[in-house]
Amino acid sequence: MIEAVRDAMDVAMGRDENVVVFGEDVGYFGGVFRCTQGLQEKYGSDRCFDSPINEGGIIGAAIGMAVYGMRPCVEIQFADYMYPGYDQLTQEAARIRYRSNGDFTVPMTVRMPTGGGIFGGQTHSQSPEALFAHVCGLKTVIPSNPVDAKGLLIASIEDEDPVIFMEPKRLYNGPFDGHHDRPVTPWKNHELGDVPEGYYKTPLGNAAVRREGREVTILTYGTMVHVALAATAETGVDAEVIDLRTILPLDFEAIEKSVRKTGRCVIVNEATKTCGFAAELMSIVMEGCFYHLEAPVTRVTGWDTPYPHSQEWEYFPGPARVGEALRNAMEAA
Amino acid sequence: MRMAYTACKSASKGVACRYPARPGSPRDKKEKGMSTTAANSPATEINADGPTSAEEPVEGSNEGHGGGSRRLSLFVPEPEFRPGDTPDFSDVPIPKAGSVRRPPIDVDAGDIHDLAYSIIRVLNRDGEAVGPWADLLTDGELVEGLRDMLRVRAFDARMLMAQRQGKTSFYVQALGEEAIACAFRRALKPGDMNFPTYRQQGLLLSTDYPMVDMMNQIYSNAADPLRGRQLPIMYSSKKHGFFTISGNLATQFMQAVGWAMASAIKGDDKIAAGWIGDGSTAENDFHSALVFASTYRAPVVLNIVNNQWAISTFQGIARGKAATFAARGLGFGIPSLRVDGNDYLAVYAVSKWAIDRARANHGPTLIEFVTYRAGAHSTSDDPSGYRPKAESEKWPLGDPIERVKAHLIKKGAWSEERHVQANAEVESAVLQVQKQAERHGTLHAGDKPSAREMFEDVYAETPAHLIRQRQEAGL
Incomplete structure (x- = not known):
């Protein structure tokens, strides 16, 4: 998925010279996850460059550039590092169109690796998407595979509003179904790992049905899509797995259509539970x-604790917990 | 140098001294000067005998050598004068007009450190323009500048009254600070972009931006260009180089640097100006802006308007009684200059210097405009609760309008009669525009933007959930 993200930026930069990429370590080195590798060499150091370690500055600078008329696509090294820039995101980027009646706009993308599964502890594992979805004026995108990642990132960069683009870091090197004790499978064996060349966009706000089913709807996104698919296979429950892809704008139609059909719903996300x-x-x-429900709606999430280090797999909502939720949904009524 | 406030009787009990100094006290002697420290100034005009240099031992001082027996005490800076005190700035060091040198625009910051501690002034007490920063404006331009400032003052007075009459919820005046925005604006070119705070209405009032639109915005009426969504006085006009005001503090300072970086990336010839107050230099964004501006040598002018007061908090709380605000730029290698903000000619000259420097790709400049907030912070504030009423009159840099007026009269280009007439014309014009605006309504009377407007412009295209909510609201 790293290559897909990089390819998206490459395509966007190639098509529009207003697209600039910057962030901590993204220039010469190409980013700590190598998502921007080669972009500085190809497009020059004034289109892809290192920034000071100052997230408020990175986002504030991107806002200024977007207001000028450029399309910055900046990287926050880990989602956990975004808090110093949160003021600039929530009170500024998100509201500039509104408060200026469209006089000024902020077509900016803020990329950040999200989620756990890499023994990153409490400062490299968080999933703060709810903090973005809560803010009117932002869009929040979380891809679950390389094909989507590329199409969604190009769509984000071309979007006229600020987009938070959260990359599940455990998916960078392959689909991860939560079975941490099994060998890593690379994307090359996965149908959604075969990324088309060149330009294409995946529209924001359209969910994807990853598995059709009749008995229960699983609403999920990011890494948990793969965990949900694994739990479905392991329990034999005929679940419909919906990959939301963007949590804002949200695909209400897809959600309602599926839940009305199945009458049962389990929601899975990696983030903490409360709010x-x-x-x-x-x-x-x-x-x-x-009035279509036949069982209580339940959710499987991370616990309401900081993301622990050595207890990572007791914290991570893996296929066993999702499977239990599926069985409970089926047994209720 | 020792900090004076550490010493007081209560210090020995571990309690910091929180009461203000009284004139004549030892503390008072050492702390005079609000924010007008002029350590390296070549000459002083008002100051009689310079800052007290002797470090007088004070009873109860906890600064004894080798003492391990005393307990720590927290230093909390206090302003010089509080209500009931008689403000006296007679020993505030004010450099003589014309005494500060004018370096070339490609100067290295390291060669002009003294300019961050002095005050660049052009108009002397006799109304003459003197020194190397003088003679940049014609008499005609100065008359225009004077009219700009009169317009700001008249506008403020009308809108302040309108708020008192209940026609709007909130107003912020720029009383006493009119020269800064008006003169800075004159030094910019079309296409340059300001990232202002809420006290730079002069940037708009000294251009051809329609005054009626400002009033419509203040009234949130049917003709409000911002459709009733934004707090009064938070104007926005891309066309007039005026970035949408946030009301959040300091965020715009960093955004100005980003805008300037974009202009540089695109090989443009436009520059940006960031604005911030003395109090909000304490915000993280101030540091961010200086880091980015210095790292990328962004074509930006970073303006600190030091009007001494952040609502009720004096500037020493943001500054910590150390150095000057301008000196904050020195560690970043950014040329940093202090200017008499009540001297239209000095403001213009230094602004022009910094703007020319940015446009010539020599990088950023930090300017501290030393001024005084003569009015309340806003209509929600009453300064009599925290500073002496007479402090504004005693402020040693005078009134910006009176100073230009005196200068023009001295040159024979203006007269008392013309001034009275000009002021009457300006006041009459503002009143006419006010009547025009009020035909579109005021906050609680007449027409206003539709409630449906509330749901517009959250995004370029209204997403499904907002359409649902709008329908739920019956709009």
Whole structure:
């Protein structure tokens, strides 16, 4: 998926000279996850460059550039590092169009690796997507595979509004189904690892059905898509797995259509539970599908603790916990 | 140099001294000067005998050598004068007009460190323009500048009254600081971009931006260009080089640097100007802006308007009684200059210097405009609760309008009669525009933007959830 992300930026930079890429270590070195490798060499050091370690500055500079008329695509090295830039994102980037009546706009993309699974501990494993989805004026995208990552990132860069692009870092090197004790499978063996060349866009706001099913709907995104698929296979429950792809804008139609069909719903995300995006999804299902439900809607999430280090796999909502939730959903009523 | 406030009787009990110094006290002698430190100034005009240099031992001092027996105490800076005190700035060091040198625009920051501690001034007490920063503006331009400042003052007075009459919720005036935005604006070129705070209405009022649109915005009426969504006085006009005001503090300072970086990346010839107050230099964004501006040598002018007060908090809380605000730029290698912000000619000259420097690709400049907030912070503030009423009158840099007026009269290019007439014309014009604006309504009377407008421009295209909410609201 690293190559897909890099390819997206390459394509976007090649098509539009207003696209610039910067962030900590992204220039000469090409980023700590190598997502920007080669871009400085290809496009020059004024289109792809290293920034000071100052997330508020990175996002503030990107806002200024976007206001000028460019399309910055900046990297926050880990989602956990975004907090110093949160003021610039929430009170500035998100509201400049609104408060200026469209006089100024911020077509900017902020990329950041998200989620755990790499023994990153509490400062390299967080999933703060709810903190972005809560902010009106931002869009939040979380791909689950390389084909989507490229199409969604190009769409994000070309979007007229600020987009938070969260890259599940455990998926960088292959689809991860939560079985941490098994060998890593690379993307090359996966149908969604075969990234088309050149330009294409995956529209923001369209969910994808990763597995059709009749018995229960799983609403999920990012790494958890693969965990949900594994749990479905292992339990034999005929679940419909919906990959939301963007949590804002959200594909209400896909959610409601599926839950009304199955009558059961399990929501899976890696982030902490309280006020997480799973809570929002539950509300949406209750508001839109209550009279179609045959079982309580449940959620499987990370625990409400800081992301621990050595207890990573007790924290991570893996296929066993998702499978249990599926069985409970089927046994209720 | 020792910090004076550490010493007080209560220090021996481990309690910091929190009461203000009274005139004549030892503390008072050492702390005079608000933010007008002029350590390296070549000459002083008002100061009689310079800052007190003797370090007088004070009873209860905890600065004894080798003492391990005393307890620590926290230093909390206090302003010179509080309500009830008689403000006296007679020993504030103010460099003589014309005494500060004018370096070439490609100067290295390291060669002009003294300019961060002095105050560049052009108009002397006799109303003459003197020294190397003088003679950049014609009499005609100065008359225009004077009219710009009169317009700001008249506009502020009308809108302040309108707020008191309940026609809007909030207003912020620039009383006493009019020269800064008006003169800076004159030094810019079309296409340059300001990232202002809420006290730079002079940037718009000294251009052809329609005054009626400013009032419509203040009233949130049917003709409000921002459709009622934004707090009064938070104007926005890309066409007039005025970035949408946030109301958040300091964020725009960093954004100005980003805008300037973009201009440089694109090989453009436009420059940016960031604006910040003395209090909000304490924000992280101030540091971010200086880091990015110095790293990438961005074509940006970074303006600190030091008006001494951040609501009720004096500038020493942001500055820590150390150095000057301008001196913050020196560690970044950014040329940093202090200017008399109540001297239109000095403001223009230094602004022009920094703007020319940025446009010539020599990089950023940090300017500290030393001024005084003569009015309240906003209509939600009452300064009588924290500073003496007479402090503004005693402020040693005078009134910016009166100073230009005196200068023009001295040159024979203006007169008391013309001034009275000009002011009457400006006030009449503002009143006419106010009537025009009020035909479109005020905050609680007449027409206003539709409630549906509330849902517009959150995104370029309204997403499904907002359409649902708009329908739920019946709009």
